Amino acid sequence: MPEALSEQSTGGEQEQRFRTVAVRVEDTVHAQLSFIADLAGTSLSEEVRRAIEGRIASAQEDPALIERAQQAREQIEREAAARAAAIAGFMGKPIVAQVTPAKPGSTGRRATKPSSKQGS
Missing domain, CATH: 1.10.1220 (Arc Repressor Mutant)
Structure with a gap:
C-alpha cells in the first residue's frame, strides 16, 4: 500500500x-x-x-542502538564536512593544485608557447 x-491543523497550533x-x-x-x-x-x-x-x-x-546512532551521526557529519568543502571550492575559494615534480635535468619551469601578440 x-x-x-x-x-x-489543530486550531492555532503548528x-x-x-x-x-x-x-x-x-x-x-x-x-x-x-x-x-x-x-x-x-x-x-x-x-x-x-x-x-x-x-x-x-x-x-537501548545502549547498543544509541552507540550505533552516534556512529551514524559521526559518519553523516564527516560526509557533510566533505560536501561543504567541495561547495566552498566551487564557490570561489582557492583549490590547492597538485604540483607535478620536474623531470631530472629540467629547470623546473614549463615551456610555454610564444604568444601571437608579440609586438617585435
Missing part, C-alpha cells in the same frame, strides 16, 4: 504531518488489538500508534 501524506503505514499482522493479533481498542475506548490506529511510540521510547534507552 503506498504511503499517503496528509496535513491536519501543522502536523502524518504518514500512512500499512502493517500486516496475523488475524489473532488483529483480533487482540481490536479488543484492546474496544476496551480502552480508542481506535485500532491509536493502539498501533501507542505501540510504535512505546517501541521508539525503548529504543532510545
